[in-house]
Amino acid sequence: MSSDLAASDSAPAQRPVLLVLADSLSYFGPKGGLPADHPRIWPSLVAAELGWDVELVARIGWTSRDAYWALIQDPRVWASVPRAGAVVFAVGGMDSLPSPLPTALREQIRYVRPPALRRVVRSAYQWLQPRLSPLGWPVALPPKLSVEYLESSRAALEYMRPELPVIGTLPSVHDCEAYGKVHTGRPGAVRALESWGAEKGVPLVDLAEAVRDNVFSDRGNPDGIHWGWDGHEAVAAAMLAAIRSALPEESGSVTVADGTR
Numbered sequence: 001m002s003s004d005l006a007a008s009d010s011a012p013a014q015r016p017v018l019l020v021l022a023d024s025l026s027y028f029g030p031k032g033g034l035p036a037d038h039p040r041i042w043p044s045l046v047a048a049e050l051g052w053d054v055e056l057v058a059r060i061g062w063t064s065r066d067a068y069w070a071l072i073q074d075p076r077v078w079a080s081v082p083r084a085g086a087v088v089f090a091v092g093g094m095d096s097l098p099s100p101l102p103t104a105l106r107e108q109i110r111y112v113r114p115p116a117l118r119r120v121v122r123s124a125y126q127w128l129q130p131r132l133s134p135l136g137w138p139v140a141l142p143p144k145l146s147v148e149y150l151e152s153s154r155a156a157l158e159y160m161r162p163e164l165p166v167i168g169t170l171p172s173v174h175d176c177e178a179y180g181k182v183h184t185g186r187p188g189a190v191r192a193l194e195s196w197g198a199e200k201g202v203p204l205v206d207l208a209e210a211v212r213d214n215v216f217s218d219r220g221n222p223d224g225i226h227w228g229w230d231g232h233e234a235v236a237a238a239m240l241a242a243i244r245s246a247l248p249e250e251s252g253s254v255t256v257a258d259g260t261r
Contacts, residue, residue, distance in 0.1 A: 016085030018047045018243075019077065021067040021153075022058035023094050025172060025207070028226035030219065033060070040229055043088075045236035046243070055080040058090075061106070063141045064149040067091045071153050086165040086243045087157055089150055093171040093207065095141035096189035098182050100132035101125060103140050126178075133180030143185075143192035150193075154200060165246035167239065168197055172207040173215055176224035203242040210234040 020026060020043045027034050027041050034041055036056040039048070047054035057070050057077055067089055071077050081087075099106075109125060112118040141149075154166050170193055171186050186208075197204045214220045214231035221227060227235075 014083055016050075016052045017080045017083040018043060018050065018052045018054045019080045019084045019087045020054065020056045020058065020090055021070055021077070021088070022056065022090035023062040023066075024058065024060035025093060025226060026056060026058045026090050028060075028221060029232070030221050030226075030228040032221070040232060042232040042236040042239060043090075045232065046239050049236070049240055050085070050243070052085055053083075061094055062091055063095045063103075064089070064091045064146040064153075065141060068149040068153045071156060081157065081160060081164075084161070084164055086167060086246065088167045088169070088239065088243075089153065090169050090207075092146055092150075092169055092189060092193060095139065095143070095146045096171045096183065096185040097140050097174075097179050098133040098136050098185060099138060099140040100135050101128060130178050130180050133178075133182050136182050136184035139185035139189075143189045146189065147192050147196045151196060151200065154202065163248075165243065166202055167242050167246065168193060168202045168204045170194070170204050170206045170208060172225075172227075173212050174225040175216055178223070179225075181224070203246055205235070205238045205242050207235060210238045 022043070024033065026043055027036060027038070029038070029041065036043075036058070037054075038044060041056075043054050043056045055076060057074060059066070062070075106125060109118065109122050112121050150168065157164055157166060170190050171183075173186070174183060175181055193204060196202065211220075211227050211231035211234060214228050214234065215224070217228075217230075219228040219230050
């Protein structure tokens, strides 16, 4: 037994993990999607600056509802929570985009058979979406539901790790033809998220403030919704400030060993 204890005492401490639940804004660059470990996307920039590892769990089109499902269903998330130094909910932007056609329709197109019919349905959706988006309503996920899913996620993490810092985000901005360059759902989403953040003590990073100049320049992604490198760097700087302000004051850092910190 004594040898086991000695081995345990001499085992190196694990580095904290930055756990990020996000949509495609977290891993798309100026020319398209990138691997989760690409060094220039903002989660990697933040983790490198903190000296942490990063676990990016994200997918294109994800809303706050998808982030909640990932939290309760994805074993990668379960493995990361014990080592997490902070968790970032980098979702909510998709929630606030116009979705005049049901979100469920978009998500089910991939299952349509045969492939020829699937291509027809997808083409019809892509033709209708920008033409109906100027209606501005309904949005992909109403603000009330976005907050409910985010709070369910935060409460679940608090139950497991009461001391774990959780960071939220306010929606980005876009200049995207696919959504008719319309984003009338953003103000309502911001109000709901700010109210939730103030009530639950969740710091919020304003993505729009960080990336607006990049999105409306020629340095962003030509699709008008994803960011260039300037945008990722600006988000990383804002995220670092939020995370550092949420870490324990006595150290400003986190050390994780055997699932504790």
